[in-house]
Amino acid sequence: MDAKTIRDIDVGGMRVFLRADLNVPLEDGRISDDTRIRASLPTIVNLLERGAIVVLASHLGRPKGKVNDALRLRPIAERLALLLGRPVRMTGDALGPGVQVAVDKLRPGDMILLENLRFHAAEEANDPEFSKSLASLADIYVNDAFGAAHRAHASTEGITHHLPAVAGLLMEREVDSLTRLLDRPARPFHAVIGGAKVSGKLEVLEALLSRCQAVLVGGGMANTFLAARGEQLGKSLVEEDQLENAERIIAEARRKRVRLMLPTDAVIAPQIHQRAKTQTVGIGEVPKDQMVVDIGPETLATYTAHLRKAKTIFWNGPMGVFEMPQMAEGTNAMARFLATRRGVVTVVGGGDSVAAVEQLGLAEKMTHVSTGGGASLEFLEGKTLPGVAALLAADAEIDWAKENA
Ligand code: ADP
Ligand code: MG
16 A cells, blocks of 8 residues: 555554444444454554554444444444453543543553544544544554545544554555555456445446456346346336436446346245245246345356456345345355355455355455445545545655654
């Protein structure tokens, strides 16, 4: 990455404001997937072992500027303590006199976790005063929150105007892996894209058409493409207002000579339900009272046969309603297929597709599984992420400061 990282600076005895992305899914107050916490460990451990004083901060959920007891970071502190094998202290707020006192007591190698940054509306507003107050807690700023880098918030952007800023190890790995995919992917480069909807993924689709040799479509999104081609899909999720966009993407793929592949068969069910009975039919044979809930075995075979030629594969979006076991085979089989590729760069990005890979315990088998969710998609669209841009700009400033020291 073209920004300095924690490896480039001396952190011993320094107070480090570490912005991590500890925004994990909670179910009834319990962490249902701690991937993001585990992914944040290398930077935390590195800083602590080198004698830094770590002020750790994150957001959780969308409390919209108000204190929300259900979104306190307590469960995260507990999980961190478990993973680190040492107690993790917390503050009762992200800011205030109490926080200052607690931070002042810390010794080299100590860490404290601040309460949810988004309890303050000033965080998402990127309020300069709030940024300055956060900065006053530390000597150095480290951003390891790639998953929040697509937002210009006080703790991801504003704070970099007040402290020397460098990237954490996760930030570096995410940016490097995704940059490689954007700039110099080994070819053929094929993308598998699914998920619920076309809307929200139009820009990703267009970016992929400019870079890939084939785009294989699955999930609910495929329905809209098939409907644009005139197929009858019964009760399936079809975005009527995206039919024109789907047609445009199909035409664009043809013009760019990118192979846009659509399902030829499907798993169908009368509704999305735990006990819904499923069957497999060809596209064009979906009854009026049934809906497409997964790609079928023929589609899976065609897709995987095509993907065998790829040297780089990017996957975003499940192939079906993978939350229901009888509708998960397309997604699970795709994950297993990618996990067995050797000598192929396999990158998975997106909240639900990553969750599917994690659930199957196959994350280690991929070249890179992005913790970024929306941020990884925006990165692949070629957009500048404010959190990343701030680190690059800060890098230039650090050099300047050194020359004038
Ligand atoms: P990601 O988070 O990986 O980017 P999305 O959020 O776009 O993926 O989509 C995930 C959702 O899409 C899942 O909740 C899944 O149930 C849903 N989905 C996939 N296929 C279908 C389908 N055929 N019909 C309805 N929903 C679907
Ligand atoms: Mg999602």
